[in-house]
Structure formats: C-alpha cells, structure tokens
Amino acid sequence: MQGLVVLGATGSIGRNTLDVVRRNPERLRVLGLSAQRDVAGLHAQCVEFRPRHAVLADAAAAAELRERLRADGIDTRVGDGAEALAELAAHDEADQVMSAIVGAAGLLPTLAAVRAGKRVLIANKEPLVMGGPLLLAEARRCGATLIPIDSEHNAIFQCLPPGSRCGEAPSGVRRLILTASGGPFRQTPVGDLDHVTPQQAVRHPNWVMGPKISVDSATMMNKGLELIEASVLYALPDERLDVVIHPQSTVHSVVEYVDGSMLAQLGESDMRVPIAHALAWPQRWTSGVGGLDLGRLGSLQFEAPDLQRFPCLGLAREALRGGDALPNVLNAANEIAVEAFLNGRLRFTGIATLIEKTLDQALGGAPPDGGDLASILAIDAWARARAGELLNA
Ligand code: NAD
Numbered sequence: 001m002q003g004l005v006v007l008g009a010t011g012s013i014g015r016n017t018l019d020v021v022r023r024n025p026e027r028l029r030v031l032g033l034s035a036q037r038d039v040a041g042l043h044a045q046c047v048e049f050r051p052r053h054a055v056l057a058d059a060a061a062a063a064e065l066r067e068r069l070r071a072d073g074i075d076t077r078v079g080d081g082a083e084a085l086a087e088l089a090a091h092d093e094a095d096q097v098m099s100a101i102v103g104a105a106g107l108l109p110t111l112a113a114v115r116a117g118k119r120v121l122i123a124n125k126e127p128l129v130m131g132g133p134l135l136l137a138e139a140r141r142c143g144a145t146l147i148p149i150d151s152e153h154n155a156i157f158q159c160l161p162p163g164s165r166c167g168e169a170p171s172g173v174r175r176l177i178l179t180a181s182g183g184p185f186r187q188t189p190v191g192d193l194d195h196v197t198p199q200q201a202v203r204h205p206n207w208v209m210g211p212k213i214s215v216d217s218a219t220m221m222n223k224g225l226e227l228i229e230a231s232v233l234y235a236l237p238d239e240r241l242d243v244v245i246h247p248q249s250t251v252h253s254v255v256e257y258v259d260g261s262m263l264a265q266l267g268e269s270d271m272r273v274p275i276a277h278a279l280a281w282p283q284r285w286t287s288g289v290g291g292l293d294l295g296r297l298g299s300l301q302f303e304a305p306d307l308q309r310f311p312c313l314g315l316a317r318e319a320l321r322g323g324d325a326l327p328n329v330l331n332a333a334n335e336i337a338v339e340a341f342l343n344g345r346l347r348f349t350g351i352a353t354l355i356e357k358t359l360d361q362a363l364g365g366a367p368p369d370g371g372d373l374a375s376i377l378a379i380d381a382w383a384r385a386r387a388g389e390l391l392n393a
C-alpha cells in the first residue's frame with residue numbers, strides 16, 4: 001500500500017487521479033488532498049477517500065471545510081496556507097506526490113516534494129518552465145524521481161530506452177516530436193481570432209481540462225511551454241525538439257532514434273492513461289480506459305504548425321533559445337495575459353502581443369537567473385509587474 005498526496009485534487013488532473021485510485025484501492029491510500037478554495041469539491045473527496053490531511057490555500061475556505069468535516073465525524077486534519085501545503089507535499093508517509101496545481105502557484109509545493117525525495121508525478125508544467133534546472137538538480141541531490149504526466153512527455157517517457165531518467169539526455173535519440181491538437185481555432189480564419197470569446201477558447205475539441213491550460217491550447221502556448229518542459233525533462237536543445245499538429249490526438253508524441261526508428265505512444269485522449277502509467281511505473285495498472293479500435297480509426301493527419309496563426313509557439317521557442325530568465329518571463333506574462341483574457345480585459349490576439357512586449361522588456365532588464373529559488377521568484381514577480389503595467393497602459 002502506497003501513500004499518495006494529490007496537490008490540486010479538485011482540478012481536472014486531480015479528479016482523474018482519484019478516479020485511478022478508486023480503481024486500485026488495494027494499491028494506493030490517499031494520505032492528503034489539497035485545493036485552492038473549492039470547499040464542496042474537497043469535502044466530497046474527503047468523505048470518499050478519508051485522507052489524513054486536507055489543505056486549502058484559502059484560510060476562510062479551510063475553516064468552513066473543518067467545520068463540515070467535524071459535523072460529519074470525519075477526522076481529516078485541515079490545514080491552510082502555503083506552509084501547510086509544502087508540509088503536506090513533503091509528508092513522511094507520502095510515497096507518491098501528484099503535482100497538479102495550475103500555474104506558478106505549484107512551484108513551492110512541488111519543490112518541497114522534490115526536496116523530500118519523493119516520487120513526484122508532475123502534471124503542473126509551469127514550475128518546470130520557471131525553474132526546471134533547479135527542480136532537476138534538487139531531484140538528483142535529494143533522490144527524488146520525476147515522472148511526467150503531461151500526455152506528450154509521458155508518451156516520450158514510455159518510448160525511451162529502459163533506464164532513462166528525467167534530467168539526463170536519453171541515449172540514441174535524435175529528436176523528440178511533440179504532437180499538438182491545434183486546439184479549437186486550428187481552422188478559424190485568422191482574421192476572426194480577434195473576436196473569439198473565452199467560452200469558445202476553452203471548448204477544446206479532444207480534451208476536457210482546466211480553463212488555463214484550455215486557453216493555452218487555443219493559443220498553442222501550451223505546446224510552447226511543453227517544448228521548454230521537454231527540453232528540461234529530456235536535457236535536449238531546442239533544435240532537437242519538434243512540434244507537429246495532429247488533430248486526432250491519438251499519437252501522443254514520437255521519439256526518433258539515430259537509426260531512423262520512430263517510436264510513438266497511442267491511446268484515447270484520456271489523462272487517466274498517463275496518470276495510471278506514472279502511478280504504476282514500472283508496473284502497469286488498470287486505468288478505466290480501453291484501447292483504441294484501430295480498424296475504426298480511419299486515417300490520422302499530421303501537419304506543420306502555422307506560426308502566423310499561433311505566434312505564442314514562436315515566442316516560446318525564442319524564450320527557450322534565449323534561455324536565462326526568458327522562459328520564466330514567458331510563463332509569468334502568459335499567466336497574466338490568460339487571466340486577463342478570461343476576465344474579458346484582453347482580446348485573444350492580445351495574449352501573444354502582451355507576452356512579446358514583456359519578453360522585449362526582459363531582454364533589457366529582467367533580473368538575472370542565478371538558478372536558485374530566490375532569483376526564480378524575483379524574475380516571476382518582475383515579469384508579472386511588467387505584464388500588469390503593459391496591460392493597464
Ligand atoms: P484545474 O484548473 O482544473 O485545477 C487546478 C487545481 O489547482 C485545483 O484543484 C485548484 O483548486 C488548485 N489551485 C489553483 N490555484 C491554486 C493556488 N494558488 N494554490 C493552491 N492550489 C491551487 O487545472 P488542470 O487542468 O487540472 O491542470 C493542472 C496542471 O496540470 C496545469 O499545470 C496543467 O498545465 C497541467 N496539465 C493538465 C492537463 C489536463 O488534462 N487537465 C494535461 C496536461 C497537463
């Protein structure tokens with residue numbers, strides 16, 4: 001029986017993780033669950049899974065959850081705030097930690113899990129973009145194991161030679177090819193993109209996900225963040241990482257070897273597949289998802305991405321190439337831009353413009369990236385402030 005902590009339990013990845021747990025009750029015991037302020041969602045999960053600990057980032061929400069659990073006679077201990085979250089991520093009895101908070105908010109708890117030497121299943125890609133080298137170096141130093149949950153990176157992990165470890169360049173690999181669905185606006189006339197709404201942007205054709213990553217998929221910044229994530233996890237430079245649009249989301253990514261072999265992982269567009277893979281690795285457990293009926297699939301399409309339509313993808317590549325503070329600045333500006341778009345304060349096409357302007361300012365004056373936590377947080381704060389000013393200008 002392994003102890004599992006789920007950070008971001010009430011979100012899309014969190015709920016899919018608990019569904020896999022539900023199907024493997026003899027293997028996993030839920031030790032702790034966390035969320036930001038969704039009292040009803042976390043309460044229902046506490047009633048079902050009876051974790052020892054629950055943490056809500058918001059103190060008022062935590063007080064309400066405490067009260068409700070007391071009334072139910074459930075003895076889950078409820079904490080609140082950043083410190084309680086980091087403690088939960090590093091809990092002595094946790095064997096595995098699912099990192100599934102959205103955005104930069106996941107950096108500190110993910111780092112805490114890594115520093116405690118846990119097996120960390122990493123869905124929360126933004127911390128890898130902000131401070132990938134630090135997370136990988138700390139994992140090495142503290143004996144933590146990172147297993148990617150992002151479907152592309154998990155697919156790659158499954159196709160790499162046995163013994164490959166995150167943070168080390170895999171042997172015999174020439175190129176990694178990330179597949180991308182192209183999102184809801186793959187065929188929208190480019191001139192109409194100025195006027196698309198948040199409701200249209202979050203309606204992804206193949207995946208059901210949280211609002212932030214859904215907007216990232218619509219701009220293809222998601223694939224841009226994933227290029228940086230792949231570069232960190234597989235220690236490969238930008239020129240050995242490719243993106244191809246594959247509207248069916250059936251092939252989840254491809255590893256090209258030096259001998260010309262190309263290995264791909266295929267499956268339904270259901271995050272329970274990579275989640276179950278990572279929880280079970282190196283074994284295999286049931287996920288609740290069946291295989292594909294290849295005879296009924298028909299044809300699969302692949303096409304090169306159009307950078308005119310998806311400028312965010314180009315910006316992410318530039319940030320990856322430029323290195324230093326740029327990936328972190330890109331991520332922070334994107335978080336500000338996506339939030340503004342979801343709140344109706346910025347047009348869809350304004351997302352890329354705001355990020356580009358923030359990156360331009362960074363070339364002249366961002367704090368340098370010393371690779372330590374303090375400088376990662378300083379760059380993030382600097383970029384959020386600049387993007388906020390640009391938004392209000
Ligand atoms: P979501 O919005 O559905 O859920 C986010 C979770 O994090 C919720 O439980 C929320 O309460 C919690 N949270 C949000 N802000 C917080 C804060 N400030 N402090 C503490 N907790 C906070 O998001 P999601 O779609 O599940 O995505 C989670 C992460 O996984 C993201 O980084 C995303 O890019 C990545 N990811 C998601 C998918 C997917 O299919 N949803 C696929 C690949 C990668």
Ligand code: MG
Nearest residue numbers: 150151152226
């Ligand atoms: Mg992905």
